[in-house]
Amino acid sequence: MSLLEVRSVDGQYGLLKAVRGVSLTLEEGETHALIGANGAGKTTLLRVIAGAHRPVSGSVVFDGVDITRIPAHKRVALGIALVPEGRRLFPGLTVEENLSIGAGRGGGGTWTVDRILEVFPMLRQRRTHRAATLSGGEQQATAIGRALMCNPRLILLDEVSLGLAPIAVAAVYDSLRRLIGGGTTVVLVEQDLGRALGVASRVTCMLHGEIVLQGASSELTRDQISAAYFGVRPSSGVGADP
């Protein structure tokens, strides 16, 4: 049984149809890259999975249970954590408080504040500082750590390399590999195609709210992906949507 099934989800932002008829299946332990131009609907889709956005139609099934009506805070307990776009830390709380606020909500798991600080050593000296005083990259690292503290079975990462120095991006992707090795299922939205394809086993490309390409990253060529990005239908593609 797949860990996550998204079935024909439609998502709306005001008058804009941000997600149209999107279906997706994730196996446990899989790493899935969600790519596409800005405005393609990737963030909306992640938020629908996390429960922060109610779809207009369609359903989300997690571990065999229909969670479409379950609110976001209860999905955390089920094992879904989202690292949201835009560094949504709690500015008045310290780094340590931001991290520990996620603790004990998910299932059993091994992430602790000390382990997070091992993965992101730049945060060590900022441990007791208020999040509002952190630099952009430090905030990003804290946001990732906060989600990890929920010990999720499925972690959704929305552009985590944004604002991080190359060396920090390498550290994040290193820790992602450790996550993957440990069996956590990962969905990541990432603009850096090289990074995304380097770590993901499967890829979904979105354009104008629809899926235009889906398949194993090893089987898709760079040309196919570029074409999907820009809206050129590939003549013969693996898993291309008609």
Next chain:
Amino acid sequence: MSSPLLEASGIAQRFGALVVLDGVDFHLATGESVGVVGPNGAGKTTLLSILAGSIRPTSGRVRYEGNDVTGLRADRRCRLGIARTHQIPRPFIGMTVFENALVGAMVGAGQRRSGVYERVVDVLQSCGLVDVANRRAADLGLLDRKRLELARALATSPKVLFLDEIGGGLTDAEAVELVGTIKQLRQRGIAIIWIEHIVHILVQVIDRLVCLDAGRVIADGLPGDVLADTAVIDAYLGTSVT
């Protein structure tokens, strides 16, 4: 040897016990483009804020066109010709693209009614925004929002333009367009200071590269030399260089 357009000497910045900048010297010649890189928390945005006038340094002086402007607030400096963009685009959300740029032209450049509309159209053309001139800022996609940040800054007729991580979150294709826009600004003779993590975009535009680490300048020179500097690789790039 002509005196620099913008010069900072002995800049130090402390927030309580936290030392963010520790004796930084910086200079920028007229029409020069300088890139600023460094690990997260190195003090890049703080340095920018000090040069632009949003923060007053704990010690050190900032000189612009030979005059000491350390005590001048950002809006005064803007009228003197210093403009900046922000990491997260902050347009006047309810206003159209045209109106956003108009504010910059009338207030920032202090222009009178006659001629200012033509000037704004000229600015929007340079930034590739003429097609969306009447669209509300709230309805813009990411690339256009970044362009609007540029346009609004450009409308103030700056001599120095600060770009703060403007490349983040863009697809490769969008990044190419943005680089094109920034090169056009360079051709107008505007001096540019650009903080960026996406190094391969940055090097297409800049003459010189400065690397900060832990509040100090650790490298300052030609981009190729700086990126090959071992100190820079250790602190910033990591072993995998794009």
Next chain:
Amino acid sequence: MNWVNVLLQGVLLGGFYALLACGLSLMFGVMRIINLAHGDIAVIGAYLIWVIVNQTSIPPWLAALLVLPMMWVGGYVVYVLLLERSRRAGQLVPLLTTFGLAIVIENVLLQVFSPDDHSLLSSTGTLATSSFSFGGLSISFFGVFTLGTAVVVLAGLQLFLSRTSSGRQMRATAEDPDAAELVGINARAVYAKATAIAVAIAGLGGIFLAIRQTFNPSTGPTQLIFAFEAVVIGGFGSPWGTLLGGIVLGVAQVIGAQVNPQYFVLFGHLVFLAVLASPRGGILARRGRAL
């Protein structure tokens, strides 16, 4: 005229204002809701204890212990039935809702009880009137008790917010309810609890109100003004600010009364306006925080 005595009276009065203001400050801090019914809710507390004491043989201190849980539950009810939907409807709607609530409360009290003044003064015996001497000053025992209670409540609230997991959740939800949901916090439950705490403390303020002075169905709005002024003077966002604000207000009022008995409230207003006009905002105003 003994200035030390004046200062002291002001501080003791300030203790009462701080207690009154606490709930108002909490609701604004956590939910950005200005509860225009706050004063009237405190008056409900006053009526509740008055009814219990006068209709039964329960002693006042026990009655107080009964009133507080009732107010706590009432807070949950107010949130779930009224404020939850108002909050989601925008910034202005909660103001209108609580304004309406205030009117409803005042008129219900008017119907149930008469417009007559009531007080718990007679039932509390010497508690409200006794005083003791210290260094040549005559200090009201009840005034010290009120100030002490205010300090304990505010300290407790501060500890709750800064040290407990539940308090941390409340702070996080106050700053970003959307992100709070994403880390497993039930924002609705947090807001309901904040309202319950605020209403319970308002009720406690009402109990002290009942002892120290007379009250009637229209006493509420005046208490709201004092509470509001105390919160603004002290700056939003900090229980200690509320204490300081209350004391400053109390001292200002007492000094005003010394100048001329009719200037009692006026001097409080003047200090309030002065603080609003000053660049710092409140005395302990939080610095802006945008992320």
